[in-house]
Amino acid sequence: MHSIYARFNGLSALWSTCIVALLAAIALSSFVFTANTDGKIDVVSLKVFNTKAKRYPYKESELAFVKFNITADLRPLFHWNTKQLFVYLEAEYTNAQGVNNSVVLWDRIVRRKEDAYISQSSRNKYKFRELSESFKNVSPAEFSLKYNVMPYVGVLTYGEAGRTTGFDMPEALDAVS
């Protein structure tokens, strides 16, 4: 360790090991925190309309529109290693062919603990469409509010804040002209 360079070399070697150990400890510390999240989902209205498919004006397609009220207190999820929360509302059902579908209807990125109290009364942000173009003979749809905790260092964790009972998909109406 005669020269500055040699001392710096030794210092940086142990320093990188220490940094890795510190980050591993921070990632592991996420498992210590448990949070009890409760949420409520109210489906105000659920309607299905006959529309023309996007980009194929000759093809008929059914689009569903959901109006909902969601409340959830996700503030306990914010600990020192939480960077942001990804909260999303999903509709889950099994279609006539027996395939399970989960459609994301609404989502939000929450970056601060103060913003983590979700109280939202709105309609679906994204198109609620069935790949086989029709909601006929589809199982009752359950709506669930899920969240994804994104840490600064570590593994992504998922959870569910609330779930509704099954809602039968109504008959398709012709769109109001």
Place this chain on the structure above:
Amino acid sequence: MTYLQDLVEGKIDFHGEKKADDIVRIVLISSTVFSFVLGFALGSLRVTMGTFALSTLVLSLVVLPPWPMYNKHPVKWLPAQESPSKTK
């Protein structure tokens, strides 16, 4: 020119080497533990990274430059000899 070279080299003696090495090892490991505990207690990752960065900076200021405390035991060189007679 040699002044610049000496400045960049920053030579310290052997006892100073050991002292510097000990300081680095102790300070780095303890500051890792301390910054984790402090940040965890205060619930802020910024506190952890900040204290660790600050202690690294202070450590490099203490260890990298050739301070006089690292030159307390200079190497005692033997007096210069005449060119040795070769005996085969």
